Amino acid sequence: MSSTTDAPRRPGRPAVGVRIPVRLPAELLDDIDRRARVLGRSRAAVIRSLLVEALGQGDEPKDGVDRSQIRRRLALSPRERVDHMHAVATQHERIRGTARRPAQ
Numbered sequence: 001m002s003s004t005t006d007a008p009r010r011p012g013r014p015a016v017g018v019r020i021p022v023r024l025p026a027e028l029l030d031d032i033d034r035r036a037r038v039l040g041r042s043r044a045a046v047i048r049s050l051l052v053e054a055l056g057q058g059d060e061p062k063d064g065v066d067r068s069q070i071r072r073r074l075a076l077s078p079r080e081r082v083d084h085m086h087a088v089a090t091q092h093e094r095i096r097g098t099a100r101r102p103a104q
Contacts, residue, residue: 016048035075 024032036046053068076084 016044031075034077035071038075 032043032046032050036043039046041049073081073084
């Protein structure tokens with residue numbers, strides 16, 4: 001047996017990897033914590049999944065669906081979703097209004 005398996009296991013969570021200290025802006029940490037609450041996951045699990053996704057190491061199918069955008073939208077609060085939909089509708093109205101104007 002190797003020396004790592006001979007040592008008695010400490011109680012608690014199993015080791016996932018190497019622990020690293022990282023400093024993040026408060027706003028970014030708030031976003032991560034909100035996403036963790038919405039997904040029902042730990043802060044560390046959310047950070048790990050974001051890093052895996054950013055590095056392209058995830059196991060998501062390559063079917064053209066932008067799952068990261070879907071996850072970002074799902075992480076929004078209901079108020080933020082309504083505000084986003086309103087902004088998109090306003091933008092579409094501006095574009096359609098510009099396209100419908102007769103040429104002068």
